Amino acid sequence: MTTRIYTPASDRYAGGMPYRRCGQSGVMLPQLSLGFWLNFGSESNRRKMHSIIYYAFDHGITHLDLANNYGPPVGAAESLLGSMMQTSLKPFRDELFISTKAGHEMWPGPYGEWGSRKQLMSSIDRSLQRLHVDYVDLFYSHRFDPDTPLEETLQALVDIVKQGKALYVGISKYPPEAAEKAYRYLAAHDVHCLAYQGKYNLLHRDVEENGILQQAATAGSGFVAFSPLAQGLLTDRYAGGTVPNGSRMASGQFLRPEMLTPQLMERLERYREVARGRGETLAAMSLAWLLHDERVSSVIIGASSIAQLEENLKAVHRAPFSHEELALLAQS
Numbered sequence: 001m002t003t004r005i006y007t008p009a010s011d012r013y014a015g016g017m018p019y020r021r022c023g024q025s026g027v028m029l030p031q032l033s034l035g036f037w038l039n040f041g042s043e044s045n046r047r048k049m050h051s052i053i054y055y056a057f058d059h060g061i062t063h064l065d066l067a068n069n070y071g072p073p074v075g076a077a078e079s080l081l082g083s084m085m086q087t088s089l090k091p092f093r094d095e096l097f098i099s100t101k102a103g104h105e106m107w108p109g110p111y112g113e114w115g116s117r118k119q120l121m122s123s124i125d126r127s128l129q130r131l132h133v134d135y136v137d138l139f140y141s142h143r144f145d146p147d148t149p150l151e152e153t154l155q156a157l158v159d160i161v162k163q164g165k166a167l168y169v170g171i172s173k174y175p176p177e178a179a180e181k182a183y184r185y186l187a188a189h190d191v192h193c194l195a196y197q198g199k200y201n202l203l204h205r206d207v208e209e210n211g212i213l214q215q216a217a218t219a220g221s222g223f224v225a226f227s228p229l230a231q232g233l234l235t236d237r238y239a240g241g242t243v244p245n246g247s248r249m250a251s252g253q254f255l256r257p258e259m260l261t262p263q264l265m266e267r268l269e270r271y272r273e274v275a276r277g278r279g280e281t282l283a284a285m286s287l288a289w290l291l292h293d294e295r296v297s298s299v300i301i302g303a304s305s306i307a308q309l310e311e312n313l314k315a316v317h318r319a320p321f322s323h324e325e326l327a328l329l330a331q332s
């Protein structure tokens with residue numbers, strides 16, 4: 001298949017997308033970043049996936065978030081972006097901030113997942129090959145490994161930076177105590193932890209309650225929010241309790257119809273009412289709510305169509321939240 005010549009929008013930095021400093025670092029991230037978790041697998045329509053990526057870049061989304069295992073199958077998302085990095089996106093490497101991760105199931109056998117030096121070192125090399133880049137901008141330890149000495153995982157991150165394979169490193173889904181050790185260890189080895197990546201949305205606020213959000217800020221690390229729309233629950237995708245064909249819930253792997261309980265539907269309706277009052281959709285308001293906290297450096301959205309992306313981009317032109325709105329959104 002031939003890749004069309006791509007000319008990015010000349011006004012892509014003309015003020016639409018605001019950028020936020022990622023912790024105490026030199027890196028500015030777009031307030032909305034594009035995630036490659038489930039929407040960029042090998043079975044999806046390639047032309048459509050390319051269009052979503054181009055649309056994102058045309059609108060100032062410079063940060064693309066991947067992982068070794070994103071697809072399906074594992075590796076497919078990196079391969080897709082890699083094919084573009086060889087062709088249409090090649091001239092724009094310096095404008096892109098590409099992150100990837102290692103730690104979830106990637107290949108069979110004892111070295112294919114978790115946080116050993118073996119897993120991380122092998123994985124970054126394979127990611128660079130699939131992505132067709134000399135380095136990634138940010139490399140994350142994708143999850144805390146309770147069985148590997150933390151120092152082994154962290155030293156691998158340090159060495160990956162020192163070998164020039166990643167410019168920055170980060171951690172994802174680490175419990176607070178391990179995160180604290182990670183911030184300290186990396187700093188003591190002259191490598192700043194650029195970001196903590198954690199699940200955060202109106203329905204899942206653990207990072208507020210367990211201190212992760214503030215801990216990252218105190219350490220000078222950014223906080224990057226994933227699954228900001230609770231995989232589609234915080235949108236109109238399942239309004240009225242219907243499960244459309246082709247939706248993430250229809251595939252049943254990470255979202256299941258039984259999650260649509262009467263309690264959740266009632267809560268979503270209350271949130272939708274607040275959104276209506278602001279003249280926003282539930283999706284745009286949910287993203288705006290995350291960005292209203294300055295400690296959130298960037299929000300990584302997933303989008304399976306340009307229409308979704310277009311709707312979600314409205315979150316960057318949000319009105320401030322009133323005390324009343326915040327109080328209503330604080331109710332579970």
Ligand SMILES: NC(=O)c1ccc[n+]([C@@H]2O[C@H](COP(=O)([O-])OP(=O)(O)OC[C@H]3O[C@@H](n4cnc5c(N)ncnc54)[C@H](OP(=O)(O)O)[C@@H]3O)[C@@H](O)[C@H]2O)c1
Nearest residue numbers: 035036037226227228229230231232235247248302304308
């Ligand atoms: N560090 C980690 O462990 C981790 C874990 C999960 C995710 N992440 C990162 O975070 C990214 C985002 O996660 P996520 O995909 O769960 O994010 P999300 O934004 O919460 O969910 C994305 C899904 O919501 C639906 N959606 C999005 N916008 C919509 C709209 N305007 N109207 C209706 N439906 C809409 C789509 O579902 P349909 O597909 O049904 O259309 C889309 O695929 C991932 O790609 C990945 O980069 C990281």
